[in-house]
Amino acid sequence: MHVCRSIAAIRDAVAGFRATGHSVGLVTTMGALHAGHMSLIAAAKRDHGRVVATIFVNPTQFGDPKDLETYPRTEAADLAMLEAAGCDAVLIPRADEIYPEADETIVETRDLAVRMHGALRPGHFRGVATVVTKLFNITRPDAAYFGEKDYQQLQVIRRMAHDLHMGIDIHGVPTLREADGLAMSSRNVRLTPEDRAAAVCLNRALDRAERMAMERASPAQIEAAIRATIADEPRATLTGLDIVSPGSLAFLRHSPDAPLSEPAAIMISARFGEVLLIDQREITP
Numbered sequence: 001m002h003v004c005r006s007i008a009a010i011r012d013a014v015a016g017f018r019a020t021g022h023s024v025g026l027v028t029t030m031g032a033l034h035a036g037h038m039s040l041i042a043a044a045k046r047d048h049g050r051v052v053a054t055i056f057v058n059p060t061q062f063g064d065p066k067d068l069e070t071y072p073r074t075e076a077a078d079l080a081m082l083e084a085a086g087c088d089a090v091l092i093p094r095a096d097e098i099y100p101e102a103d104e105t106i107v108e109t110r111d112l113a114v115r116m117h118g119a120l121r122p123g124h125f126r127g128v129a130t131v132v133t134k135l136f137n138i139t140r141p142d143a144a145y146f147g148e149k150d151y152q153q154l155q156v157i158r159r160m161a162h163d164l165h166m167g168i169d170i171h172g173v174p175t176l177r178e179a180d181g182l183a184m185s186s187r188n189v190r191l192t193p194e195d196r197a198a199a200v201c202l203n204r205a206l207d208r209a210e211r212m213a214m215e216r217a218s219p220a221q222i223e224a225a226i227r228a229t230i231a232d233e234p235r236a237t238l239t240g241l242d243i244v245s246p247g248s249l250a251f252l253r254h255s256p257d258a259p260l261s262e263p264a265a266i267m268i269s270a271r272f273g274e275v276l277l278i279d280q281r282e283i284t285p
């Protein structure tokens with residue numbers, strides 16, 4: 001695996017892959033890698049001759065300086081995992097090479113960025129869209145792979161790649177979970193043991209919502225049941241709950257009081273102590 005710490009080095013590595021006729025799949029991460037990230041690498045490997053990963057804790061997508069400061073950093077273990085998964089090259093850039101001076105240019109999706117998770121973390125999706133554009137321009141992949149857990153992020157990137165004619169296929173990969181159902185996430189290591197146990201309420205609420213949708217419950221009933229499930233867990237504070245159209249994240253077309261009759265995405269976020277966790281479920285009734 002090529003370990004590249006500069007833009008020039010990763011460009012050389014990718015040029016080598018292209019010169020030998022290989023297509024390139026990209027997996028962007030902020031490190032502290034876990035099996036969920038490896039499922040993105042596996043999806044990229046399935047489709048492409050060479051896989052490139054990036055590890056960069058992007059400062060411009062953090063509103064809260066404490067969140068940035070305490071974001072887990074485990075580079076040696078990350079490199080071992082990527083190597084074992086068959087990743088071909090990794091870019092670990094310095095922040096001052098990605099952001100050489102105050103940025104004049106930003107990339108921003110409009111409606112998709114300001115609602116839901118974007119309202120909780122103002123500027124977050126502008127930071128994500130801008131850094132992902134930079135990473136796309138640096139590595140020029142054929143396709144890029146993102147987790148469905150970060151559902152709004154996936155829609156922001158799909159839309160950005162489409163609107164800006166980037167010519168990169170964007171793939172969503174299903175959420176990998178711990179044995180008890182908690183979505184794997186780098187931030188899980190920051191949970192206290194008590195909060196870690198409590199955090200399964202997110203998946204429990206989504207399971208309950210899915211069962212209710214199959215039994216012809218309405219969006220209003222489903223929302224009430226999710227709120228009740230989270231309220232039953234005293235360590236959880238619900239920070240966001242939206243039932244929207246998959247992809248567009250638009251409001252559902254039909255009445256909240258009629259049985260759910262169109263595909264929907266349920267997006268949920270909750271705080272456990274200082275840690276904000278998100279989860280999501282797409283449902284086709």
Ligand SMILES: Nc1ncnc2c1ncn2[C@@H]1O[C@H](COP(=O)(O)OP(=O)(O)OP(=O)(O)O)[C@@H](O)[C@H]1O
Pocket residue numbers: 028029030031035036037039040145146147148149150173174175176177183184185186187188
């Ligand atoms: N459990 C998971 N299953 C599949 N993909 C995942 C999972 N968790 C994260 N990803 C994806 O991995 C990529 C990199 O995410 P990131 O490095 O932020 O990790 P994370 O676990 O989501 O961390 P965070 O705690 O910051 O949310 C994103 O596309 C993200 O959606």
Ligand SMILES: CC(C)(CO)[C@@H](O)C(=O)[O-]
Pocket residue numbers: 028029030056058061128131132150153
């Ligand atoms: C896409 C991403 C790498 C951009 O910094 C980040 O938001 C993430 O890890 O999901």
Ligand code: BAL
Pocket residue numbers: 030061150153
């Ligand atoms: N996984 C999304 C990156 C973030 O929370 O900042």
